[in-house]
Amino acid sequence: xxxxxxxxxxxxxxxxxxxxxxxxxxxxxxxxxxxxxxxxxxxxxxxxxxxxxxxxxxxxxxxxxxxxxxxxxxxxxxxxxxxxxxxxxxxxxxxxxxxxxxxxxxxxxxxxxxxxxxxxxxxxxxxxxxxxxxxxxxxxxxxxxxxxxxxxxxxxxxxxxxxxxxxxxxxxxxxxxxxxxxxxxxxxxxxxxxxxxxxxxxxxxxx
Numbered sequence: 001x002x003x004x005x006x007x008x009x010x011x012x013x014x015x016x017x018x019x020x021x022x023x024x025x026x027x028x029x030x031x032x033x034x035x036x037x038x039x040x041x042x043x044x045x046x047x048x049x050x051x052x053x054x055x056x057x058x059x060x061x062x063x064x065x066x067x068x069x070x071x072x073x074x075x076x077x078x079x080x081x082x083x084x085x086x087x088x089x090x091x092x093x094x095x096x097x098x099x100x101x102x103x104x105x106x107x108x109x110x111x112x113x114x115x116x117x118x119x120x121x122x123x124x125x126x127x128x129x130x131x132x133x134x135x136x137x138x139x140x141x142x143x144x145x146x147x148x149x150x151x152x153x154x155x156x157x158x159x160x161x162x163x164x165x166x167x168x169x170x171x172x173x174x175x176x177x178x179x180x181x182x183x184x185x186x187x188x189x190x191x192x193x194x195x196x197x198x199x200x201x202x203x204x205x206x207x
Contacts, residue, residue, distance in 0.1 A: 004033030005147040011188035015195075018184055021166050025195040034194050035206070036147050040112045041105055042072050043145045044130070047137040048097045049090065055158075055201065061089040074105035097132025104130065120148055143190050144206060152182050152189035158205075162196035 016023040037043060049065060050058035065088040069077050077098060085095035104110045110130065115123045120142060127138035139153040153159055163181070164171040185192040197205055 004035060005149070007149050007188070008033055008191065011149065011191040015185065015188055015192055019192075022185075022192055022195055025166070025199055029195060029198040034144070034147060034190065036145055037206075038145065040141065040145050041074055041101070043141055044101055044133065044137070045072055045077070045098055047140045048094050048101070048132045050140075051094070051132070051137065055205070064088040065090065074102045078102035078106050094132060097130075100131045115142075115146060120150065123148075143193070148190060150187045150189045152185070152193065154178060156193075158197055158200060159193055162200045166196065166199055 124138040
């Protein structure tokens with residue numbers, strides 16, 4: 001993993017001035033930063049596994065998956081059958097998604113380099129052409145793999161809970177309030193999201 005994104009230091013200064021809640025979180029969690037593995041296939045596999053289950057459950061399944069395939073790359077993963085992938089604790093749909101993903105990478109039917117030339121919405125649309133990759137998974141890839149600065153993943157339950165807890169709002173937070181925060185945090189919503197996540201899970205999330 002590389003060092004924190006180039007915009008990080010400036011972003012935390014701006015956000016600290018704009019928002020007292022974030023200022024306190026930034027001071028409290030100053031030990032780590034957003035990083036990237038720069039390995040989109042690995043991150044896509046992890047995001048598929050993590051869909052609609054708890055962080056602890058996702059980590060358990062991912063560890064079994066990693067132990068089974070040994071090396072997480074398209075060529076290696078494509079050699080495993082659906083039943084072998086399911087034996088790691090994957091649902092059939094997730095196993096199909098990972099299997100198809102590996103084949104598309106091997107056959108070069110998906111080109112991750114194109115994402116660098118796209119804006120956030122274009123990239124989300126392109127990533128969503130992959131099986132089992134919807135908006136949430138695409139946003140996780142843009143945030144964690146590409147370190148895009150302004151991702152605001154409002155389908156993420158953890159983020160919504162963190163907003164409710166930190167801003168003393170009901171769960172789910174009102175859409176008008178979420179929109180207000182988005183405007184306040186832009187163009188550094190990714191940074192705000194990362195610190196809000198830290199407030200409910202001391203171990204930084206990494207896809």
